[in-house]
Amino acid sequence: MLRTAIARSTRCAEQAVTRGQRRQWQAQRIRQPHLYLAQRTLADIRTTDKTVLPGSESKTVAGVPQAPILDANKTADELFNTAPLKAPPTPAEVQATPPPPPSSSGTGNLTSANINPSSAQTAPPPTPSTNTGNLPPTGTGTAATGPTSAPPPPPPRRPRRRIRNFLLSLVTLAVLSYAGGVYYSLVSDNFHDFFTEYVPYGEDAVAYFEEREFKKRFPTKEYSQRIWPQTRGENKVTISKQSGLSAKVHEETPEGSDLGQKGRHVSAVDDNKPQPGKASAKPAPSPSSQPPPTPSAPAVPLVDHINVPQAAEPVVQDLVKMVNNIITAVNASPEASKFASTLESMKGDLNKIVSEVGTLKDSAAHDAETKIKSAHDEFDHAAKELLRRVESEMHEQEVKWREDYETEREKLSQSYQQRLEAELDAVKKVEQQKSKNALLQQEIDLQKQYMDTVKAKVEEERSGRLAKLDALSSSVQELEKLTGEWNEIVDATLKTQHLQVAVEAVRAKVLDSEHPSPFFNELIALKEVSRDDDVVNAAISSISPVAYQRGIPSISSLIDRFRRVATEVRKASLLPEDAGVASHIGSAVLSRFMFQKKSDRGLPEGDDVEATLARTEVLLEEGDLDAAAREMNALKGWAGVLSRDWVGECRRVLEVRQAVEIIATEARLQSLLVD
């Protein structure tokens, strides 16, 4: 046994070394890289004969107990020394000593330490192992997975890391709860209010997320594109800021409009061409006139603008003014003497021009006159033509109007004619209708008279014959009455016969039948036959419904039932008034020992039950149902109660018999009355 266990454990150890151990090493390296060095150092000092409890290294095996966890800081010896195996502590000791360390140390540790204290010294804290699968427990072999287990973390680091972990988890928790709060406030309105009011920066955070959601829902780009869609794909036109109208100070342009200047403006009516010519002509003489002016030279006299022939002409005046201007200009210049001759010739030219102007004027006047004359002639001619045309038009108009007038007159006369004819026709028709009506009236009157005469004659005839008819009818009525009486007699006899038949049927059914049978139908027939007979109706109504619905028993069955009733009555014959159970028992027992009264030597006298029963039996055997019922009815107490049904039955039979007798008598009486 032990050998097999050892063999198994060695095999297991080999497996662990080849496969599981290596894997475990890797896993540990991945998990805790910073402990690698410490492991190395520990692995160096490890011992191979470390004790591991069977199955303790495996978490996958079900049902295998977890190995007790040893505190790494305490060795087994310490445990052995410090922990238990003492006398039970006194209360004061209990209070003085601190509570035992949780779960890691205790009696379990002690036991494990007791089992193998030497090996427990080096036992590192167990680490999860992926080793060995579902292998059976290997017992306390030397094969250990000890080297794979992780060494304890250095003790000084622990509290720091704990604080860090605590802080980290706290921060994580806070962030998570804050995020959760933000999310939930987006979902729930109530929580939104709470969160934004009480949590710092909660409002900003929630607002940021809401804004994001809003932007996601309504993107701005789409908005602008929707309003101005680029349907044809052309480039967008950008309008610069400098475009459009801008304020500017007015600049005077020399060319173009001359409204700002004084004097004559450019006219749209006149020809504007000569102006540049004039402008160019004007400066032309000035250089020629400029050289002469010399202040000392004899001045050329100005042209007298009043003495000029045809001074009234404005053109001449202008001309003279112009020339005078030139002369004054020349006179003002220092070289006036040079131009004196030209000025003189100019003066002569002026005079010539003035005279030419006069001739031109004359010729123009002449032309105008001739033109006026021809225009007069033309006007005369046109006026004549106009007059002629107007006259002809008036004439045409007059002819047209006359024609219109004629046609209108004809139309009017025609319409009047038509109206007259219509009136005449209407009057004629009315007259004809009137005459017709009068004729009809006359005809009706005649017919009425004829009818009256006919009626009168018919009446006369009828009154004669009707008298005879009345007599006839009265005789017929008398005959009818007679036959009716006879019919009544016949009916009555028939009715009585029917009544008798029905009574016989009922009697046969009721009294002569062996078994009780219902005679409902027979009774209905009887009632139908004697519908208006009071006696019969009363007799029928005296029969109780139970009787005709069930039928009535025959005499023999009544006697039979009486025997049964008699035995019962006899049992209760000795009962006193208000009998209890005891007296009932006594009566039932004692009545068996009683002698029955015989009736073979005459009827027994007395009121006692036995005597009554004997009398009733005799009467029944004689057929006197009535007397028998009376006898039984006289019974008192329990005897009366027990015989109640039998008495009721007897009474019903008697009632039916009596009713049938009455009806039969009535039927006989009816038949007698008829005859």
Add this chain to the structure above:
Amino acid sequence: MADSSISATPVPPLVPPPNRPGRPMSEALLNEKWDHCLSTLLIRSTLGAGFGVIFSVLLFRRRAWPVFTGLGFGAGRAWEECDSSFKRATAPSRDGLRVLRPS
């Protein structure tokens, strides 16, 4: 006998005969009461005895006398009931009756 003959004969279709099985015939009245009394006696005394047994087991250390006492109680109750029923039967029931006093 009368009942059997009724059932044998043809029943008229218009009104069926009022057959009341609840009400016994008057001569069988006393016998019926006896039957009822006996059954009551049996039931009550059995019940009493049962209670007696329970009490004797629970309280009286299995003595016999509680059983007989219970039996006696049950039988006595049945007797009393029977007695009253016999006494009531002779006089007609006065339930629902009213007396009109002369005004």
